[in-house]
Amino acid sequence: MQVKIDFNTGIIEGCRVTIRRLSDMAEFYSDQVSVNNMLKKNRDPCIYEIYEYSNPADEGNLNFGTTIIYPGKVGSEFYMTKGHYHQKNAGEVYQGLRGNGILLLQNRKGEFRSIEMGKGSLVYIPPEWAHRSVNIGDELFIYYFVYPSNSGHDYETIRRTGFMKLVVEKNSKPCIIDNIKYTPSES
Numbered sequence: 090m091q092v093k094i095d096f097n098t099g100i101i102e103g104c105r106v107t108i109r110r111l112s113d114m115a116e117f118y119s120d121q122v123s124v125n126n127m128l129k130k131n132r133d134p135c136i137y138e139i140y141e142y143s144n145p146a147d148e149g150n151l152n153f154g155t156t157i158i159y160p161g162k163v164g165s166e167f168y169m170t171k172g173h174y175h176q177k178n179a180g181e182v183y184q185g186l187r188g189n190g191i192l193l194l195q196n197r198k199g200e201f202r203s204i205e206m207g208k209g210s211l212v213y214i215p216p217e218w219a220h221r222s223v224n225i226g227d228e229l230f231i232y233y234f235v236y237p238s239n240s241g242h243d244y245e246t247i248r249r250t251g252f253m254k255l256v257v258e259k260n261s262k263p264c265i266i267d268n269i270k271y272t273p274s275e276s
C-alpha cells in the first residue's frame with residue numbers, strides 16, 4: 090500500500106483521525122488554575138491531532154502516521170501530547186516534518202532525556218522509555234511516527250505520576266524545568 094503525507098499540514102488522506110482537546114487531557118497539565126480558566130472561558134482548544142494507519146495487533150505489523158501539535162500554552166506550559174509508555178516492550182521512530190519541538194523521555198529507573206526536534210530530525214525511542222512531545226514554536230510542530238502494532242499504550246502511569254520535567258516559557262524562551270508535582274512510579 091502507499092499513502093501521501095502533506096508535509097505542510099501533516100494530513101494523510103483516508104486514515105483515522107484523533108483530535109485531542111484541552112478537556113481530553115486537562116489532568117496532564119501542571120497549572121490546573123489556567124486549565125480551569127481556559128475551559129470556563131469556553132476555550133477548549135484543539136491541542137493536537139493524530140492521523141494514523143493502524144494494522145491488526147499481530148507480531149510483525151507496524152502502525153504509522155503523523156502527529157500535529159498546535160502552537161500555544163496552558164499557563165506557561167507549552168502544548169504537548171499526553172505522553173505514554175508502550176505496554177509491550179517496543180521501540181518507536183519519530184521523524185520531524187515541520188516546526189520545532191522537544192521530545193521528553195523518561196524510564197522507570199528515574200532516567201530522563203530531552204531531544205530537540207525539527208524538520209528532518211530522525212529520533213529513536215527505545216523500549217521502556219515513556220515519551221511526550223512538546224511544540225516549542227509559534228507554528229505547527231509535525232512529526233511522522235512508526236511503531237509495532239502490538240505495542241499498546243499506557244497513559245495511566247503518566248496521568249498518575251506526571252513527567253519528571255516540564256517545558257515552559259521563561260523570559261520568552263522555552264525552558265525545561267523540574268516538575269515539583271512528579272511522583273515516581275511505585276512499580
Ligand code: PAN
Nearest residue numbers: 139156170171172173181234236
Ligand atoms: C505516537 C503518539 C502521538 C500522540 O503516535 O501516540 O504522537 O501522543 P499520545 O499518544 O501520547 O497522545 C506514539 O508515540 N505512538 O506510540
Ligand code: ZN
Nearest residue numbers: 175181220236
Ligand atoms: Zn509511542
